Every structure is written in structure tokens, then in C-alpha cells.
Amino acid sequence: MTMKQFSVRSHSQFEMIDITDAVRSILKEEKIQSGICHVFVPHTTAAVTINENADPDVPADIMMGLDNLIPLKDRYRHMEGNSAAHIKASLVGASEMVFVENGELVLGTWQSLFFCEFDGPRTRQVYVNCL
Numbered sequence: 001m002t003m004k005q006f007s008v009r010s011h012s013q014f015e016m017i018d019i020t021d022a023v024r025s026i027l028k029e030e031k032i033q034s035g036i037c038h039v040f041v042p043h044t045t046a047a048v049t050i051n052e053n054a055d056p057d058v059p060a061d062i063m064m065g066l067d068n069l070i071p072l073k074d075r076y077r078h079m080e081g082n083s084a085a086h087i088k089a090s091l092v093g094a095s096e097m098v099f100v101e102n103g104e105l106v107l108g109t110w111q112s113l114f115f116c117e118f119d120g121p122r123t124r125q126v127y128v129n130c131l
């Protein structure tokens with residue numbers, strides 16, 4: 001398949017948005033039966049991760065934990081004032097890889113793919129490709 005992309009709109013400064021269904025839709029459209037699905041965010045203050053989808057307190061706690069580790073204000077030098085968001089994006093990472101079998105993403109029962117916003121609200125892009 002050729003690379004696909006979709007937009008994600010965040011509504012607050014920090015947010016985790018479940019993008020699993022959007023990725024699944026691309027697999028269905030492209031009729032991908034098996035392979036490796038790569039999800040990538042082309043941003044320096046956003047990321048993608050896999051974590052629990054059942055309890056919404058988990059994404060909230062992840063954001064709180066990251067905020068505790070990397071405070072918004074510190075002796076940062078970056079003029080734009082969003083260094084905490086850049087650091088969080090690097091820690092969490094710009095991509096995830098998920099196996100595809102029988103046309104489905106191979107994820108654990110409680111796992112989802114989350115787009116992680118660290119400097120919202122903004123409209124962002126997510127790229128998806130399958131090999």
C-alpha cells in the first residue's frame with residue numbers, strides 16, 4: 001500500500017486520543033490481511049503510544065505522570081516556550097509498530113493506539129503504512 005494519513009484534532013494542551021479505529025479503517029480500505037503496520041506522527045510536540053483503553057483514568061494518569069517528570073516551567077532555553085512538550089514527545093516516541101494478522105491489528109485486549117498531544121489544542125497528522 002501507499003502511505004495513508006488522517007487528521008487528529010486535539011482539544012486541550014495535553015490529551016491522549018484513541019486512534020485505533022482510524023488505523024483499523026485504513027487496513028480495511030487497503031484490504032491488508034497480514035504484515036506490519038507502522039504508525040508515525042510527523043510532529044515534535046506530539047507522539048504515539050500503545051496503552052490501556054478500558055479505564056480513561058490511565059491516559060489521564062500517564063499525562064499527569066509525564067507532567068510530574070517534565071515540568072512546564074524550568075530553566076529551558078528554547079525560545080518558543082514549549083520545551084516540556086518537545087521532551088515528552090521524544091520520550092514517548094514518534095512511531096509505533098503493530099503486527100496485522102487476518103486483517104486485524106494484533107493488540108492485547110486492553111491495548112489501543114493513542115495519539116499523544118503535548119502542546120495542543122491543534123490539528124495534527126498521523127501517517128500509516130503497512131508492509
Ligand code: ZN
Pocket residue numbers: 078080081082083086
Ligand atoms: Zn518548540
